[in-house]
Amino acid sequence: xxxxxxxxxxxxxxxxxxxxxxLIATAAPWLHDxxxxxxxxxxxxxxxxxxxxxxxxxxxxxxxxxxxxAAETARVVATRGxxxxxxxxxxxxxxxxxxxxxxxxxxxxxxxxxxPDASARALRAALRERYDLDVAVIVSDTMGRPWRNGLTDVAxxxxxxxxxxxxxxxxxxxxNELHLTEMAVVDELAGAGELIKxxxxxxxxxxxxxxxxxxxxxxxxxxELVRDAELDLFSLGTAEATAAGLAAAAxxxxxxxxxxxxxxxxxxxxxxxxxxxAPGAVFTHVTDDDVRAMLVAAVPRWPERATALxxxxxxxxxxxxxxxxxxxxxxxxxxxxxxxxxxxxLLPPPAGSTASAALAL
Amino acid sequence: xxxxxxxxxxxxxxxxxxxxxxLIATAAPWLHDxxxxxxxxxxxxxxxxxxxxxxxxxxxxxxxxxxxxAAETARVVATRGxxxxxxxxxxxxxxxxxxxxxxxxxxxxxxxxxxPDASARALRAALRERYDLDVAVIVSDTMGRPWRNGLTDVAxxxxxxxxxxxxxxxxxxxxNELHLTEMAVVDELAGAGELIKxxxxxxxxxxxxxxxxxxxxxxxxxxELVRDAELDLFSLGTAEATAAGLAAAAxxxxxxxxxxxxxxxxxxxxxxxxxxxAPGAVFTHVTDDDVRAMLVAAVPRWPERATALxxxxxxxxxxxxxxxxxxxxxxxxxxxxxxxxxxxxLLPPPAGSTASAALAL
Numbered sequence: 203x204x205x206x207x208x209x210x211x212x213x214x215x216x217x218x219x220x221x222x223x224x225l226i227a228t229a230a231p232w233l234h235d236x237x238x239x240x241x242x243x244x245x246x247x248x249x250x251x252x253x254x255x256x257x258x259x260x261x262x263x264x265x266x267x268x269x270x271x272a273a274e275t276a277r278v279v280a281t282r283g284x285x286x287x288x289x290x291x292x293x294x295x296x297x298x299x300x301x302x303x304x305x306x307x308x309x310x311x312x313x314x315x316x317x318p319d320a321s322a323r324a325l326r327a328a329l330r331e332r333y334d335l336d337v338a339v340i341v342s343d344t345m346g347r348p349w350r351n352g353l354t355d356v357a358x359x360x361x362x363x364x365x366x367x368x369x370x371x372x373x374x375x376x377x378n379e380l381h382l383t384e385m386a387v388v389d390e391l392a393g394a395g396e397l398i399k400x401x402x403x404x405x406x407x408x409x410x411x412x413x414x415x416x417x418x419x420x421x422x423x424x425x426e427l428v429r430d431a432e433l434d435l436f437s438l439g440t441a442e443a444t445a446a447g448l449a450a451a452a453x454x455x456x457x458x459x460x461x462x463x464x465x466x467x468x469x470x471x472x473x474x475x476x477x478x479x480a481p482g483a484v485f486t487h488v489t490d491d492d493v494r495a496m497l498v499a500a501v502p503r504w505p506e507r508a509t510a511l512x513x514x515x516x517x518x519x520x521x522x523x524x525x526x527x528x529x530x531x532x533x534x535x536x537x538x539x540x541x542x543x544x545x546x547x548l549l550p551p552p553a554g555s556t557a558s559a560a561l562a563l
Numbered sequence: 564x565x566x567x568x569x570x571x572x573x574x575x576x577x578x579x580x581x582x583x584x585x586l587i588a589t590a591a592p593w594l595h596d597x598x599x600x601x602x603x604x605x606x607x608x609x610x611x612x613x614x615x616x617x618x619x620x621x622x623x624x625x626x627x628x629x630x631x632x633a634a635e636t637a638r639v640v641a642t643r644g645x646x647x648x649x650x651x652x653x654x655x656x657x658x659x660x661x662x663x664x665x666x667x668x669x670x671x672x673x674x675x676x677x678x679p680d681a682s683a684r685a686l687r688a689a690l691r692e693r694y695d696l697d698v699a700v701i702v703s704d705t706m707g708r709p710w711r712n713g714l715t716d717v718a719x720x721x722x723x724x725x726x727x728x729x730x731x732x733x734x735x736x737x738x739n740e741l742h743l744t745e746m747a748v749v750d751e752l753a754g755a756g757e758l759i760k761x762x763x764x765x766x767x768x769x770x771x772x773x774x775x776x777x778x779x780x781x782x783x784x785x786x787e788l789v790r791d792a793e794l795d796l797f798s799l800g801t802a803e804a805t806a807a808g809l810a811a812a813a814x815x816x817x818x819x820x821x822x823x824x825x826x827x828x829x830x831x832x833x834x835x836x837x838x839x840x841a842p843g844a845v846f847t848h849v850t851d852d853d854v855r856a857m858l859v860a861a862v863p864r865w866p867e868r869a870t871a872l873x874x875x876x877x878x879x880x881x882x883x884x885x886x887x888x889x890x891x892x893x894x895x896x897x898x899x900x901x902x903x904x905x906x907x908x909l910l911p912p913p914a915g916s917t918a919s920a921a922l923a924l
Contacts, residue, residue, distance in 0.1 A: 205568040205759055280796040287796060295710040307737055344746075348709055348797035349656040350717070350788045352727045352747025354754075366713045367761060376668055385705075386713025390758050393715075393751035397774060398566055400728060400746055413758060427711045435641040435648060435800045436709035443801045445902050447808020452832075452899035453839050471813075478814050522886055523911040526875075526920040529890020530897075530909055537898070538813035541806055548891055550884040559887040 203412070208232075209398045210239075210407035218251040223328035226407055227335065235336040236414045240395025241325065242406040243343040243358050244305060246315045258308040267301070270311055274299035277431070280439025287439065290314065293428035294358065296345055305404075315341060318359025319423030326361040326417075338362030338417050341424075342392035348436060355396035357388035357424045362417035365426045386427055451537045456547045463544055463563045471538035479531035480524070525558065532559055539563065564773070569593075570759045571600075571768035579612035584689035587768055588696065596697040597775045601756025602686065603767040604704040604719050605666060607676045619669040628662070631672055635660035638792070641800025648800065651675065654789035655719065657706055666765075676702060679720025680784030687722040687778075699723030699778050702785075703753035709797060716757035718749035718785045723778035726787045747788060812898045817908045824905055824924045832899035840892035841885070845876040847918075875920045886919065893920055900924065 210230040216222070222245065227233065247253070256266040275288040279295055290299045292314070300314040315321045322339040329335040341359035357365065367385045395408030431437040438446065529548075536546045544563055551557040571591045577583070583606065588594065608614070617627040636649040640656055651660045653675070661675040676682045683700040690696040702720035718726065726749045756769035792798040799807065833846050840846075877889055890909075897907045905924055912918040 203570060203759070203763065205755075207566040207568070207755070209564060282796055285796070289710075305737060344744075348795055349650075349790055350747065350750070351790050352745045352750065352788060354747050354750050356711070376666060383705075384713050385757065385761055386711060386715050387758065387761070389711070389713065389715050390754035394566075394568070394755035394758060396746065397748065397751050397755060397771075398564070400748070401774070402564065410758075413762070427713060429710055429712050434709055435643055435646070435802070436797045438801045438804070439796045440799045440804045441796070443799070443804030444808040444811065447805040447810075448812050448898055448902035449808075449835065450805065451809050451812030452836050452895050452902060454895070456839075474810065475813050478817075520883070522881070522919065525883055525886035526890035526893065527909060529887035529892075530894035531890075532887065533891035533894035534813050534815070536891075537809055541809035541813060548888060558883065 205394075205410060205412040207394050207398045208409040208411060209402050209405045210409060211402065211405060213245070213406055216245040216248045216406070218248065218253070220249045221328075222246065222249050222325055223332060226325075227329060227333040230407070230409065233329075233333075233335050233337060233409065234411065236338075236411075236417065237335075238338045238340060238363070238391055238410040238413055239325070240340045240342050240355075240392055240399075240408045240410065241322075242399065243300075243315055243318060243341050244302060244312055245406040246318070246321045246325075246341050247312045248306075250315055250321065252313040252315055253306070253310045254313065255309055256311055267311065270301060270313070271299055274301060274313060278442075279437070280442055282439075282441070289431070292318065292358070293425070294345075296343075300343055300358075314343065314358065319361065319425055320359070322359040322361035322423070336362075336417050338414055340388050340392055340395070342395060344396070354389075355392040355399075357386075357392045357427065360388045360421070360424045362419065362421075363388070363414055364418070364421040365424050388424060389427070451540065454533075454536060454540055455545070457545060464542075467542040467544050468539065468563065471535060471542050471544065474538040474541075475531070475534045479534060480527050520558065528558055532561060536561060566755075566771060566773040568755050568759045569770045569772060570763050570766045571770060572763065572766060574606070574767055577606040577609045577767070579609065579614070581610045582689075583607065583610050583686055584693060587686075588690060588694040591768070591770065594690075594694075594696050594698060594770065595772065597699075597772075597778065598696075599699045599701060599724070599752055599771040599774055600686070600690075601701045601703050601716075601753055601760075601769045601771065602683075603760065604661075604676055604679060604702050605663060605673055606767040607679070607682045607686075607702050608673045609667075611676055611682065613674040613676060614667070614671045615674065616670055617672055628672065631662060631674070632660055635662060635674060639803075640798070641803055643800075643802070650792065653679065653719070654786070655706075657704075661704055661719075675704065675719065680722065680786055681720070683720040683722035683784070697723075697778050699775055701749050701753055701756070703756060705757070715750075716753040716760075718747075718753045718788065721749045721782070721785045723780065723782075724749070724775060725779070725782040726785050749785060750788070812901065815894075815897060815901055816906070818906060825903075828903040828905050829900065829924065832896060832903050832905065835899040835902075836892070836895045840895060841888050844889055844892050846896060847876060875918055875922075877919045881919065889919055893922060897922060 212229045213225050254270050257263040276291045277289040279289055280287040287297055288299050289295050302312045306312050318341040322341050326339045339361050340357045342355045343358050344353045344355050346353050365388045367387045391410050394410055398408045399405045539546050546561045546563050549560040549562055551560050573590045574586050615631050618624040637652045638650040640650055641648040648658055649660050650656050663673045667673050679702040683702045687700045690698055700722050701718045703716045704719050705714045705716050707714050728746045728748045752771050755771055759769045760766045875893055900907050907922045907924050910921040910923055912921050
């Protein structure tokens with residue numbers, strides 16, 4: 203058993219309207235049934251006319267590029283300096299939405315294929331119908347990734363095989379069930395193809411031979427590789443998520459939570475803000491039996507839900523500017539509590555208390 | 564030109580102290596100079612004795628596993644439910660620090676090799692010295708990645724070749740200089756090796772033949788693939804970064820910034836909190852020529868730096884509880900300004916003003 207990775211040489215420059223199936227079948231008359239074709243997305247885009255005209259240089263080029271990027275962007279994921287990591291309308295997270303200025307005239311930009319799975323299916327179908335070749339097709343592109351330097355080629359589209367090889371449920375020789383073994387084999391195949399493409403000049407198609415015994419059409423394409431943003435632990439850049447946390451703090455909802463409050467979390471929150479609040483401010487965390495009665499008096503609508511009270515004391519006599527500052531400090535504490543997962547509400551002080559304000563938790 | 568990917572069959576179970584060079588050279592007497600060996604990290608770990616004993620089940624197993632994970636963790640990157648994405652002491656960002664319970668007795672966990680580059684160098688040296696074989700060695704493991712479903716094999720360690728193939732500075736046929744073409748070829752080679760390992764049962768070593776013509780020792784190993792957290796746009800999980808933003812809001816530093824303030828950013832911040840501040844509160848954004856004079860009066864140490872002032876007005880007569888609430892609202896506004904990148908400081912109202920407080924920007 204072996205796999206072979208072969209370059210398809212002599213395809214030459216591809217332009218709009220070119221027949222990729224004919225170009226490939228002519229350049230590689232040695233193709234077999236079961237071969238996996240790894241096709242660089244750029245020649246798919248060029249053949250499909252996914253090009254836009256832009257000025258060759260100057261500020262007009264940047265403005266035109268920004269406009270193209272905005273049109274290709276479904277959601278901005280992270281930015282730093284000139285870098286824009288975005289999610290495309292396909293769902294791929296890529297720098298500059300995969301827009302490429304290399305291997306094309308200086309006056310044009312190459313966009314990703316509109317629907318790379320459809321492009322792969324069309325090329326597979328054309329090779330089958332017109333050249334009697336039953337191959338799988340992967341449309342590949344080069345991407346960066348978090349945490350690791352260097353780029354790798356991965357799949358944007360696939361036809362004729364599933365994107366993922368699923369070992370879940372299998373049992374290893376020691377009797378352990380395999381849980382995390384959904385392998386993104388089409389990404390590994392795309393990377394394998396890049397190894398031979400990168401060794402030759404201008405080779406846009408590689409063939410992996412020996413991997414498939416039969417092709418199949420009942421797959422869902424590379425779409426299966428796109429993880430929904432809400433399931434992803436890294437749906438936003440760190441700076442963007444931090445800013446989102448700040449923005450959320452600004453509109454922190456008022457209201458105590460349903461769950462019992464962990465006194466340690468409250469102590470940590472008080473400690474977190476201790477260095478920034480006015481020196482005179484004292485936050486007293488009250489958890490004794492009188493709390494419920496005090497809360498009933500202060501906020502009749504929350505007596506059953508709130509489980510603790512933080513009382514804010516200011517030394518007398520109190521200056522109006524000190525009360526404003528104290529309110530700001532209480533909001534800091536509310537924010538620190540929120541960072542600990544503890545919701546809170548700002549209340550007037552309970553009747554009979556010497557405090558200036560109260561937080562119900 | 565072609566590449567071949569070949570499985571090394573018959574290695575069998577590896578245990579502590581096993582001589583990997585002997586096992587591989589015996590199982591694959593057909594190895595050539597220039598072959599790239601892709602060795603699953605698990606057999607390296609087992610040979611090196613990187614195993615820990617844990618209970619086979621029950622709560623003791625979970626506790627023991629947590630302890631092992633903590634020891635292997637340099638930094639927690641993201642968590643959700645039972646999932647722990649951490650940065651290891653090597654710098655790799657992986658689920659559970661790469662600790663694995665598959666293909667090993669139920670009473671043991673397999674840790675990553677202590678220094679996978681050193682493991683790769685040692686295996687390469689042993690094959691050269693004792694078997695006269697000049698090969699490159701990649702120590703590989705399976706990892707998930709953000710944004711894309713499915714796992715791929717990547718390199719943890721490498722010897723005999725550089726981890727990255729650098730095309731920067733090369734020029735394409737259209738005269739465009741290639742900027743982003745540092746390819747992580749050892750990751751693509753690791754993935755290519757997985758394609759054949761995954762097709763066979765229990766094949767821990769694959770060989771990629773035809774990729775290298777000569778090996779070299781002047782490389783820096785897979786360490787070169789580790790991006791420093793401070794350079795990474797995704798150094799923290801989205802939820803963790805959002806919480807960090809909340810925590811930062813709680814201890815927002817007091818003080819205006821150096822840069823001129825964008826009035827549009829101030830208007831956006833005021834609009835952001837408009838729905839949550841007390842109905843009576845009015846924030847007036849002042850940018851006229853008297854601002855500097857008011858700031859000089861209020862805060863003599865910032866007259867040159869602050870460029871705008873937000874005045875807070877409350878309807879008279881003012882209740883002490885309203886002043887506290889107003890202070891909290893000003894802190895919300897400060898936080899919204901910070902989310903817009905606008906630093907601020909809470910001040911007493913300038914002399915002669917009818918405001919209850921002021922924010923210097």
